[in-house]
Amino acid sequence: MVRVTFPSVLQRHVACPPVDVDGGTLRQVLEAAFAHQPTVRGYVLDDAGALRTHLTVFVDGVVVHDRARLAQRVPAEARVDVLQALSGG
Secondary structure, three states: OEEEEOOHHHHOOOOOOOEEEOOOEHHHHHHHHHHHOHHHHHHHEOOOOOEOOOEEEEEOOEEOOOOOOOOOEOOOOOEEEEEEOOOOO
C-alpha cells in the first residue's frame, strides 16, 4: 500500500489524515486517496485535473515534475507527500 500524506495547512480546513491506498500511477494513488477524503480533491487538483501551483508532490522524497498528467509510476510501498510549495527569495 502507498502512504499518502497531506500538508498540515490543508488539515486546518478539511479532515485529511494520512491514508494508505493502492494504485499504479500518481494519479491513481491520489484518486484513491480522494475516494477516502473527497473534500481534499479540490484543494489538491485544479479544474483541469492538474496539481495546483501552490502544492508540490514527492514520491519517496523525489519531487514530481509531471504536474498535469501525474502519470509517474508509484512503487507499491511508496510514500507520497503532498506539501505546500514555498516561494520567495
